[in-house]
Amino acid sequence: MEKVLAMLPTISWKDEAVILIDQRKLPQKEEYLRLKSVEQVARAIETMIIRGAPAIGLAAAYGLALAVRQQKTEQNLDRSFEKAYERLWRTRPTARNLFWALERMKTVFQKHRRQGLRALKDIMLAEARKMDEEDLAINMKIGEHGQRLISRGDTVLTHCNAGALATAGYGTALGVIRAAVAHGKKIKVLADETRPLLQGARLTCWELRRERIPTTLITDNMAGYLMKKGEVSLVIVGADRIALNGDTANKIGTYSVAILAREHHVPFYVAAPLSTFDFSLQTGEDIPIEERQPDEVRRIGGKLITLPDLPVRNPAFDVTPGRFISGIITERGVLRPPFSRAIKKFAR
């Protein structure tokens, strides 16, 4: 694990700043950014310099630690905190982990508020770091539970990047793959490129390749063809938000992969920590789906692929009904459908 941490520092804290690898530029460039203000952290989330539900949560947590540590005096501390909280809250609407992390940091802030600014500076940073470490441990557990679903010789299809870069490290869906490999299972990975922002082609392939896990890239429209040919053993994806009935919001295209998997009798698994579950939602219908700016579709790597003013749709996520999901892999084990009862237990 130390090695993974050292190799893929998705997010870290150093010298009063949040350090991020710029995920927009991978795999061509490995550039690290030093974020020295809440506004910079918020913009990094909005522009997807950092992305992936658990990683966004951690960025927000470090962002709130930053807000408190930059405070010079007690005066206006509450207002500053609230302002930072609101700013980070508004960055992206779909991933539950963002709000979960903000709420957790706020609870800690309020609990220790009376100890004063100096104490809070340490407490808030310690909490963000704790969440970071916890997330890594959680991913290891998810990996351990999930790897039992993978057999030697399997080909695992994944969509987008639910890897080390989407979390504190190790990853959720890719954590399961890493754990299977760690158990000596010889497996192959098929990575959907994941338009528009190509997280599969850019991030998943890069992550897996550096660990020499055999990975083949496909365009998003090839998955059905390969399933029909019997070349996909199972699908594992991450999640941005999971409702009480198991309905799962994840990167656009996940829903289509789930339908294709069902059509071809290929098991379809979701891997996610408890912080992804939204216990206030009965179903996925009320999960807000972010619609991002049109140039993400019209351009690839800055280069125009169509007419400059062409209307486009750009929903960043879709919702896969719980009934299409063979299992949800969490740090507490693999949930099996129907999910409602098991998920309600987590809520307590």
Add this chain to the structure above:
Amino acid sequence: MEKVLAMLPTISWKDEAVILIDQRKLPQKEEYLRLKSVEQVARAIETMIIRGAPAIGLAAAYGLALAVRQQKTEQNLDRSFEKAYERLWRTRPTARNLFWALERMKTVFQKHRRQGLRALKDIMLAEARKMDEEDLAINMKIGEHGQRLISRGDTVLTHCNAGALATAGYGTALGVIRAAVAHGKKIKVLADETRPLLQGARLTCWELRRERIPTTLITDNMAGYLMKKGEVSLVIVGADRIALNGDTANKIGTYSVAILAREHHVPFYVAAPLSTFDFSLQTGEDIPIEERQPDEVRRIGGKLITLPDLPVRNPAFDVTPGRFISGIITERGVLRPPFSRAIKKFAR
């Protein structure tokens, strides 16, 4: 029609050369190429300077006319013709229209062989031109039959480009859309971008936009989401080869769209001329699927989107089972499933 012809000259003959618009460069550049040898025509088909099953057939027909017209003497005429025929035959394996066109030209060559080279030069060019004109007329008929399936207010999803650029003009799937618009039906089009080569984003959007048909571009992985939201009324695609039972080879991703359409009770239509039918194949299982070079997936517009040596899959086509198809729109009318009997009638 004159206007369409003038606007989109997919392929034409001028001054002893085949003139093509370079489809790799659209919509950013409108460049015309003058092909003066069979080898140049063959390479234009292989590199997809011209693509689309009917258009490939026409390119091959003009290519054979070129071969005969470049012949200086009777000597070696048969060998030259055979060589050109073999070269063009080997360009791409999936589209039936290529082989159909080559066979038709060969039949004409053989029928008139005894009239000598001078006569053949005119006869072969006249035949290629006739096929060109016929294809346009066929598309108009396909459009007329197919437009009855479209109602005012419909949103039609299409995949790849089965438009004027894929045919002599007007198009098959896009011909149906054009005919519906010509009948005064207010409709909208959703165009799948169609990775890897983006024929939807580059060609379909360009074609429809210049006729002011409201067109919205989506990535290939968004179709399922939009169908679930009820935003797709019907799907119309073209075809590269159709077997006796209606199994249809078409651009990679078509199969997935068909499964998504069935899941959401969205009618799924194929539009294609009789020259696309392969009466020698009982089912689509024996249709050869071209696997193209990996850099088409690894790069977009020349720009690397992943690691330079990453393994990829790049099947250019997939096969949609006839049972997933609501109707096949031909110049003789709309076939309804089960297709076998109707298609066998065409074979006669």
